[in-house]
Amino acid sequence: MLRCRGRARTQGGAAVVDFVLVVVVLVPLVLGVLQVSLVLLVRNTLTAAASDGARYAATVGRGPSDGVARTRDQIAGALAARFADDVSARVVSVDGAPTVVVTVRASVPALGLGGPGVDLEVAGHAVQELQP
Numbered sequence: 001m002l003r004c005r006g007r008a009r010t011q012g013g014a015a016v017v018d019f020v021l022v023v024v025v026l027v028p029l030v031l032g033v034l035q036v037s038l039v040l041l042v043r044n045t046l047t048a049a050a051s052d053g054a055r056y057a058a059t060v061g062r063g064p065s066d067g068v069a070r071t072r073d074q075i076a077g078a079l080a081a082r083f084a085d086d087v088s089a090r091v092v093s094v095d096g097a098p099t100v101v102v103t104v105r106a107s108v109p110a111l112g113l114g115g116p117g118v119d120l121e122v123a124g125h126a127v128q129e130l131q132p
Contacts, residue, residue, distance in 0.1 A: 031111065039108050039118050042079060046104045049074035050087075050124030054102040057089055058126035064089035067102050071124075075104070082106075091128060098128040 049071045057067025067089045075084035086105040091098055102124045109117035 035111055038111065039120070042083065042106065042108045043120050043122060045078050046075065046083065046106060046120060047122045047124065049078065050102045050104045050122050051126070052124070053087075053089070054100045054124035054126040057102065058100045058128045060129045060131050064091060064100060064102075067100060071102050071104065094125075094127075098130075100126050100128050 052074055053067040053071030056062060056070040057064050068087050071087050071089075072081075072084040075081070075087075083106040084104070087102065089100060089102045092101055093099065103121065104123070105119070105121045107117045107119050109115055
């Protein structure tokens with residue numbers, strides 16, 4: 001009986017050590033998944049806003065500046081205005097058809113908190129409508 005009590009005393013801190021070993025592995029894994037999720041959310045939102053802005057700018061009576069304004073409004077409404085700082089639009093020729101290209105450049109900080117982040121560049125394209 002005495003041996004059992006002594007053995008129980010030597011196992012007393014094992015749970016704390018096990019907890020620390022598991023947390024050291026799990027916390028970076030969870031933070032990594034959160035960062036990837038945040039980057040994908042921002043990238044998909046920027047892509048959708050750029051595509052919408054390009055379609056808007058490609059309609060009859062509109063121009064690239066209208067597409068930039070529409071894209072900035074979409075981004076500010078869905079994410080934050082700081083992601084809409086670098087938006088540009090231009091008309092290019094793709095296989096002879098005038099096409100509006102809206103480009104958005106943004107940086108997604110680590111876990112949205114600041115510091116170094118992931119730089120993104122996305123573009124939306126739309127064939128420009130011509131007046132009959």
